[in-house]
Amino acid sequence: MDIHHLITKLREKGHKITPQRLAICELVLSSKDHPTADQIYKKLKQKFPTISLATVYQTLHLLKDLGLLLELGFPDCSARFDPNISPHIHIICLKCGKIEDYETENLKEQWAKIVKDIGVEPIIQRLDLYIYCDKCKKNQ
C-alpha cells in the first residue's frame, strides 16, 4: 500500500497523522528484516529525539488492526513486525533471530487450497520454519 492510501485510511478511522507516526509507518511498511518495535524506535530516535517507544507500539498496533502488518510473537515474548501479509514461510534462525521470507505462487495456491479444504476463514496465517543460519552454523 502506498503512503497516501495509508494516510487516507488512518484519517477515515479518525487518527491524527503526525510526522512521527508517518515515519514509523514508512519505516515498518518498507522493511524486509522483520524488525522489533525497539529497533524501529532506535532508528527513528536520531531524527525524532522526542519519539517514545509507546508511540512506536501504538502506531504498529494501529497498522496491525488495519490489517496492514503482521505481529509475529515468539515464545521468548519478543515480537517482530512484518508488512508482508500474504501467506509466506518464515525461515527463522534459532540462534541469531534472523528471519527471511520464502514466497512462491505455488505455496500461495497450495495454502489457499488447504485452507479451503479445512473450511475455515483464517484470521492470522503464519508458517514458521526454524533453522540455524549459515553464519551461526559456522560459529558453532
Ligand SMILES: [Zn+2]
Ligand atoms: Zn543465525
Ligand SMILES: [Zn+2]
Ligand atoms: Zn515475513
